[in-house]
Amino acid sequence: MATSARKIGAHSKTTAAFNHNEKLFRVLIENSSDVLALVSKEGTFTYVSPSVQKILGYTPEELLGRSIRDLFPPNHIAEALEQFQAVSETPGLTVTVEHPYLHKDDSMRWIESTTTNYLNEPSIQAYVANFRDITGRKHAEEKQYVLNEASNLLVSSLDHQITLKEIVELIVPTLADYCRIAILDDDQKIKEISVNHIDPEKIALVRALYEQYKDRESTTHGLQKILETGSPELISTVSGSVLATVQDNPELLSIVNALALKSYMGVPLIARDKTIGAITFSSVQLHRHYTYDDLLFAQELARRIALALDNTRLYQQTLGEIREREKVQEALNESEARKGAVFDTALDSIITMDHTGKIVDFNPAAESTFGYARCEVIGQDMAELIIPPSLRERHRSGLVHYLTSGEGTMMDRRTEIVAMRKDGSEFPIELAITRVPKAGNPLFTGTIRDITERKELERRKDEFISMASHELKTPVTSLKGFTNLFQRRLADQADEKALHYLARMNSQLNKLTKLISDLLDVSRVQTGKLTYSEESFDLDTFVKEMIENLQAATDTHRLHLEGTAEVMIYGDRDRIGQVLVNLVTNAIKYSPQADRVIIRVAKDATNAIVSVQDFGIGIANDHQQKIFERFYQVTDPEERTYPGLGIGLYLSSEIIKRHHGRLWVESRKGEGATFYFALPHTNTGA
């Protein structure tokens, strides 16, 4: 018995020790923040330590006998069971996994579980599991993940519309049940809004929510408030008092109720101290209440979004500028191409020269005109190649003069000049030089037309008119001769009537002669071949003689000569006489009702001025310039048309111009006309 008693003693000692140990372990287990649980082979809890209540809300008693499956969110059951598969098949195996579990209040908790298979251990015959709440760590990780992902999205795309859509998709459901990002335009109006909701069907509701809010004055909460104030907003728990602010708007209230908002926060997107938008996070889950920590996170996210949007804006702006520049460049290229086409196909030679006289461009027409290939002449001195030796010096000094003074006698006008081909032959050209508008050293473009043919035609025309004039004058000479002869014969017989007829014939022959001469002159003026002889003569005497002769030829008008100039004129007497004859015969012709013409001679410091005044039909203002044009005639249907070729004033004007003088008219319709010509006199001091 002693043995038995001893045995009993030993047993009770062991029991005491065991009891002590069990107590100790129980205390340790029950006070641990981790949860210890025993799970049967079938997956039901056989033991759960009390700390489970802190993590999942259940008391140990509520869990005993229940399946662990009940604690998994429905959509995670399959995955969770799969993770337990290995441990269930291998006795002694320990597996640690992270998993979401459902809290008693239906919210989610992240649990790290370490499970060991002790099913084959006779004294245990269960899975021993240790649960640790890692929800906080998980949330921090999620936030970090969202931040990282958002940052990646923001830097990977410069199209912010796509990016914002991806960001709201990233935030929901991890950090919110619905989420909005609104962007303001330059007028502080919302230009776009990106929305996401865990329930795709409710996305429209979220959009509608804003539509209801946006025009409300004195909004107390929400997106519009954040946009207006630029301040973040946090409503951890959406209470009845918050909802009361929308009671007056049943439509809005119904939306808010349908969304079942529980917690909310929103922060502005601020770039360069300006609110450019806002982001809001909304929770409909009972357990998810946004905290100040969450707000800090939201601000960090908002800061990154704002920065990215600002970069995008700058990028778009730059892109816009680049595109604009590309457009300009394109237009420029097009214009270049057009010009190039003109340059290549122009019938005229186009040669571009730099300020040193070197050729920088030479078009195909220039190649065929001058006989040089483009590659032969680029960079060569232009004068050496295409300007005849006798003109080179003039070209060079002209260029130097232009570069130093900005004055060029050849610039921007057509000039007829002689050019030289590769074979040394010379030919007439018409040349127009233009300065290429550009900064820096000037470029000059010369357009050159080979006028050999035109010159030849001009020569032939001139020859023809000269010959025609000669051929016309020859019979007139005979007609005049015989008329004169006839007059002399009849003079003896005193047949006044016959003599009168002959005088008329002679006068008409004189007109015919003048017409022929004028035609020849017009042709010569045009080709610059009107010849002038130059001599010095006394103007007063000259005019007096001319007027006497003209008076002898008219019996309808008195020619009054007034004034003197007392100057010498250097020029062609006959040509200037031709002008005076033109003006006086016009004065008589256009004043059929009048009986006098006044011719005045005067001078000023540099010019002698001769005027011819008539008292005839006058010239309307709009004709006064045109009457000096070739072949121009005033034809007034109300009045009788005056005969003539319309070349007298043109010739007169050209003659006066050649003498460096000026011919003009002062007149009013119906009040007569006064024609003036001014010629430089040689009495500089007189």
Next chain:
Amino acid sequence: MQSRQKKILVVDDEPDILEFLRELLELEGYIVATSDKGEYVQQIHDRSFPDLILLDVLLSGKDGREIVKHLKSQEKTKHIPVIMFSAHPSAEPTARAAGADDFLAKPFEMDELLTKIANYF
């Protein structure tokens, strides 16, 4: 009255002009010889010299300026006044340069011609 009748040689290739000039000048009391060929002038020094020559600038087959140049280069003929005329008024400078003493543009007034001729007598 003049001491003796002056002889005028008229050279032109237009027969009508020769005809009326002959008649007109004869009416004025001149002795007139006419020719429609420039070559004729070259032969005049073999005959009696005219007192004045009226010479057309452009003769068929011969340039009147060549003729006047020749006349003015010959000792026996260079004193003979030559009045040239032409339907080309622009021929005046070259005619004078060739040696013509005066120039008249065709067509002309008879009085103008007679005045010019009278200058030499």
